[in-house]
Amino acid sequence: MWLMAVNWSLCFFFGSASNHEDPPAWGSAVLEELVIVIQSQKNSYHAQRGYQRKEKILQDAASLGQGLPVVLLLHELSDYEGNWSILPVLPLLSAIYGESASWFLFVEEETMVVLHVLQKVLKRYPVQEEWFLGQRLHDNKPSIVHHYAFSEDPTSFGYPDPAAGWALSAALHQRLAERIQSENLKSDFTIDLTHEIALFIWEEGRGPKLTTVPEFCSETRDNCATKFTNYLPNCGSPVSKNNIFVAVKTCEKYHSVRVPVVKSTWEKHAVYLEYYSNVTDASIPTINLGVPNTERGHCGKTFAIMRRFLSEAVPKVDWLVIVDDDTLISLPRLRRLLRCYNPKEAVSLGERYGYGLMQNGYSYTTGGGGMVLSRTAVSILLSSGCSCYSDDAPDDMVLGRCFTAIGVPITHSPLFHQAQPDDYAGTRITPQHSVSFHKHWSVDPVAIYTNWLQDSHLKDEL
Numbered sequence: 001m002w003l004m005a006v007n008w009s010l011c012f013f014f015g016s017a018s019n020h021e022d023p024p025a026w027g028s029a030v031l032e033e034l035v036i037v038i039q040s041q042k043n044s045y046h047a048q049r050g051y052q053r054k055e056k057i058l059q060d061a062a063s064l065g066q067g068l069p070v071v072l073l074l075h076e077l078s079d080y081e082g083n084w085s086i087l088p089v090l091p092l093l094s095a096i097y098g099e100s101a102s103w104f105l106f107v108e109e110e111t112m113v114v115l116h117v118l119q120k121v122l123k124r125y126p127v128q129e130e131w132f133l134g135q136r137l138h139d140n141k142p143s144i145v146h147h148y149a150f151s152e153d154p155t156s157f158g159y160p161d162p163a164a165g166w167a168l169s170a171a172l173h174q175r176l177a178e179r180i181q182s183e184n185l186k187s188d189f190t191i192d193l194t195h196e197i198a199l200f201i202w203e204e205g206r207g208p209k210l211t212t213v214p215e216f217c218s219e220t221r222d223n224c225a226t227k228f229t230n231y232l233p234n235c236g237s238p239v240s241k242n243n244i245f246v247a248v249k250t251c252e253k254y255h256s257v258r259v260p261v262v263k264s265t266w267e268k269h270a271v272y273l274e275y276y277s278n279v280t281d282a283s284i285p286t287i288n289l290g291v292p293n294t295e296r297g298h299c300g301k302t303f304a305i306m307r308r309f310l311s312e313a314v315p316k317v318d319w320l321v322i323v324d325d326d327t328l329i330s331l332p333r334l335r336r337l338l339r340c341y342n343p344k345e346a347v348s349l350g351e352r353y354g355y356g357l358m359q360n361g362y363s364y365t366t367g368g369g370g371m372v373l374s375r376t377a378v379s380i381l382l383s384s385g386c387s388c389y390s391d392d393a394p395d396d397m398v399l400g401r402c403f404t405a406i407g408v409p410i411t412h413s414p415l416f417h418q419a420q421p422d423d424y425a426g427t428r429i430t431p432q433h434s435v436s437f438h439k440h441w442s443v444d445p446v447a448i449y450t451n452w453l454q455d456s457h458l459k460d461e462l
């Protein structure tokens, strides 16, 4: 054991070689051997945040007076947008940096990296071994967004909190890259990225589990190697209420069940809101777009909504928000978030899922969490001629396929949720920082709205 340690200390150069007080170090933490991948996005706001993060990391490295790490923006690595799912990118990273890198760190664009703490942390782990490091999350109950995995004991499987970042040692990275190239990987849906990556790495027990690193922080405290504040950025004053048009998809069956929930919770925050149903009901009121009601997808209805949005029938505003009748949404928070985006660009915003991303598939904004579209995006989509293959096709997936085909990026915000709060692990969602949740199934939707989406100064008045 001791011999090995001696050996390593000969082979590896440790951050500050002159510091004799440090405990014996086991791994390498030379900044030049670190590759940091920022999970940046193509949308101009996010691309800019990504550049700023990269600049900050490089400045910090320079002020430490050591070599510079390699800092990459994920959206720049390829034109294929589906590579946000990371695994398809590993072979390329391996080909370019496989020889020179000791560690690969993956962070979000709002994740701060404290390089000198990170160096200390990484030294604890011998880099020629396989390590998967991060802040551990686990499900408390079987979750639909994880396909109810580990339903006997949901707490048994750990996956990294994306906000805190996660790291792969070179040895593990190399083997994963080889697996991705040699196995004919099938992928259907990409829903919750770090859970899926952790499953891929764990490989039914043949690969390593996630090792918890306390210094990978999803909130700010002392001695953090990574830090995170929150996902709801402050880009200035909220977008005007008058600049948002909300379309609620409903049908006769839910007029008396779900529509009253919308009315008693978030409807009051909308200036322009219409309910679209297969039956006209003046008491709500609903509008019948003449599209037959379908049980599964709502492609026909959603395309009719977009045509109406561009028509003279409704006020001309910058933003279209399409939700289900069982979506719960905070319009005040959405207005604050939308200030970050330029409506003159084609923007498609919400919770991003992927379909077939290993085989050049497409991304889409999942419908239940709310689909936010700029007028420009709606115009481009409709004039492209892209359309539903049937009225009951899944609207969100068809929109995603169309946007991918015409080169409009699908922008992700983790503030939107296709499922209910308890489908997401603890620290990932906080009551102050969510824009939407979805589904009334076995919960009290009004309580979900009050607890998770209503802002506290309003809550106090109750």
Ligand SMILES: *[C@@H]1O[C@H](CO)[C@@H](O)[C@H](O)[C@H]1NC(C)=O
Pocket: 077, 078, 080, 082, 083, 088, 089, 090, 092, 093, 357, 358, 359, 360, 361
């Ligand atoms: C992106 O993913 C595709 C597979 O879907 C792959 O062929 C391509 O090389 C990837 N791009 C990069 C930069 O890794």
Ligand SMILES: *[C@@H]1O[C@H](CO)[C@@H](O)[C@H](O)[C@H]1NC(C)=O
Pocket: 251, 252, 253, 254, 278, 279, 293
């Ligand atoms: C409207 O949709 C409901 C399902 O909510 C269905 O039962 C009903 O037959 C439809 N009515 C018409 C007139 O299409």
